[in-house]
Amino acid sequence: MDNAQYQDMGSGATFRRTARESTIRANMFAIECAAVLILYWYFLQSYVSWKRCSLLLLFGIVYMARLNIMARWLLPRELAMEELTVVIAWIACILSSISIGAACRGEISFLQFWLALVLYSFGSWLNSWSELQRKWWKAKPENKGRCYTLGLFAWSRNINYFGDVILFAGWEAYLSERYKSEWPGYVSSTKSFIPFVC
Structure with a gap:
């Protein structure tokens, strides 16, 4: 943009x-x-x-x-x-x-509770920690105007957004349980995130 x-x-x-x-x-x-x-x-x-x-x-x-x-x-x-x-x-x-x-x-079942908590916590950590790493690096005068490619961002250019995807997966973990009969077919025929890719 x-x-x-x-x-x-x-x-x-x-x-x-x-x-x-x-x-x-x-x-x-x-x-x-x-x-x-x-x-x-x-x-x-x-x-x-x-x-x-x-x-x-x-x-x-x-x-x-x-x-x-x-x-x-x-x-x-x-x-x-x-x-x-x-x-x-x-x-x-x-x-x-x-x-x-x-x-x-x-x-919510015991397993659903802990699965949601783990996914949410991990996604929140990915998003927050990657943003903190970038802020600390950008705060150094020698890094002004440079692209941050270290830390968690060395693994993915959008690791912070990936964290959000994981935390929302934990937040909405009820779909497969709610739609038991329809969910398996939907999962096998529809990409989970990017249409036609993954």
């Missing part, structure tokens, strides 16, 4: 190149995340079994905390308006779909 597609922040610079001057937008993002998390919790505790509700609420809290750490500390730039509007709407849609799906299920 070229710089012309990014929103002008008022000084002629694009948001990706605009250094943060205040925490106003990060604070707005935190308030939006808290509101979405409160609605998520309200739905979960009203319609979802206690054990499943506790696990999904924990996942929601950790996810929102990670997003806010990213917005406030890991990103040295100002947040764009798209990140204050589209991103929060996208997050609300994700949490809504998860909570609606969870409301259709009964109690």
Whole structure:
């Protein structure tokens, strides 16, 4: 995506190149995340079994905390308006779909609980640790303007997004159980992530 597609922040610079001057937008993002998390919790505790509700609420809290750490500390730039509007709407849609799906299920089994927790934790670690490694490396003056290719990014150019895929796999591990008769055929005939590839 070229710089012309990014929103002008008022000084002629694009948001990706605009250094943060205040925490106003990060604070707005935190308030939006808290509101979405409160609605998520309200739905979960009203319609979802206690054990499943506790696990999904924990996942929601950790996810929102990670997003806010990213917005406030890991990103040295100002947040764009798209990140204050589209991103929060996208997050609300994700949490809504998860909570609606969870409301259709009964109690989570011991194995499902631990599998979801392990996948979620591993995916969160991949995403967060890779971003931290990159931030620490980029903070060194000799690395300014250079591409980070070390640490976890030596294994994948998008290891942070791969982490998100794994953590959401843990968050939505109920599909194969819910659709026992249809799931095996669907898995064998449909790619899991990239159409026609994998």
